[in-house]
């Protein structure tokens with residue numbers, strides 16, 4: 001297994017290009033299942049999760065051609081010869097459950113393994129199931145698999161989600177594009193990845209309104225056609241690299257970055273004394289006034305502070321002046337980076353969904369272990385500002401969501417290298 005070694009203490013200066021969003025691409029790829037014509041995605045990120053989704057789509061009979069070193073994904077689902085998403089693939093990546101809605105809508109049947117829980121929480125699928133059942137699907141759990149059928153086809157309905165789940169919104173919106181009649185989805189997720197998915201569905205001929213608000217209305221159509229769609233910028237990669245100069249000092253321009261993708265996050269960085277400004281090419285982040293200041297953070301659905309940036313923010317607050325309280329409201333077990341940061345000298349107390357962080361002047365490098373995707377990168381960020389060497393092991397989690405992390409950071413002067421494992 002590969003490790004990443006970071007030697008802290010160098011200010012960062014330079015530019016970092018932001019890739020297409022993993023979480024948008026993982027919803028856009030299954031949209032190919034809705035049409036027998038080709039769907040091409042441009043600005044795709046090069047990540048192991050994208051390879052996993054490729055394997056899943058291919059297992060269903062779709063063709064996925066990766067071009068321009070993975071930047072372009074040309075997909076065709078002309079023939080679907082299998083309607084089962086196998087446990088061996090789904091267990092690797094929860095977003096595999098996003099084939100359920102499209103398969104049901106196009107083929108009237110789907111068998112999708114339940115993904116099970118993961119390190120950050122239990123992550124059930126009841127909201128997905130309730131939404132698809134409201135559209136007329138009959139869904140049964142047998143042998144760990146969801147067996148879904150729509151014997152009379154899907155039919156538009158009014159659906160009120162008990163929580164604005166990102167994945168359930170994506171599954172229901174995709175399924176409703178081919179349902180008969182109108183679907184009104186209330187308490188829909190408003191994340192930019194949903195807006196991007198709807199943009200792509202529009203290009204495929206879907207009739208959808210209200211994306212980006214809490215009510216999405218979908219007028220079903222008989223068929224969707226092919227399209228080409230550019231994947232939106234990855235706001236979580238963006239936020240991650242915005243924190244890098246905030247921790248290490250210096251000034252970095254994030255090419256393709258936009259404040260509207262991260263409104264609450266940009267506000268908190270500002271509150272912590274970090275300068276964020278718009279440039280012609282993206283966003284510029286600078287820390288010129290010494291240590292950051294403590295701020296309290298509560299994770300919320302969009303446009304609130306994203307849970308996927310909570311670990312990275314904790315790494316920043318670990319060396320801020322004063323005490324900060326981080327509240328995690330989306331996942332029940334998403335503070336696993338705290339004990340690793342404590343191995344580097346951070347002073348953190350975790351009580352249920354709250355973490356109290358007493359900022360210290362400086363962290364010290366240590367061997368640490370990545371437990372999940374965002375936890376991994378938070379340890380790298382912490383290492384950038386720490387004294388000495390930080391060795392982050394188990395970085396396969398990192399490769400799920402960050403491409404060329406060492407190259408992007410070392411281009412700005414960071415001392416960071418990957419050591420290949422067995």
Ligand SMILES: CC(=O)N[C@H]1[C@@H](OP(=O)(O)OP(=O)(O)OC[C@H]2O[C@@H](n3ccc(=O)[nH]c3=O)[C@H](O)[C@@H]2O)O[C@H](CO)[C@@H](O)[C@@H]1O
Pocket residue numbers: 023024026094095121122123124125126127128129163164165166167168307308330331332
């Ligand atoms: C591939 C992808 O896009 N992943 C993102 C997506 O995950 P994902 O789509 O899985 O996240 P959800 O919004 O569905 O989950 C949020 C919360 O709702 C709960 N829940 C969800 C569905 C359900 O049927 N029942 C239920 O109880 C989950 O357990 C969790 O506690 O949004 C999360 C919240 O912004 C992000 O952290 C993930 O990075």
Ligand SMILES: C=C(OP(=O)(O)O)C(=O)O
Pocket residue numbers: 023093094095118308373374401
């Ligand atoms: C939690 C994440 O991903 P997933 O939903 O695929 O587990 C993430 O991207 O931080």
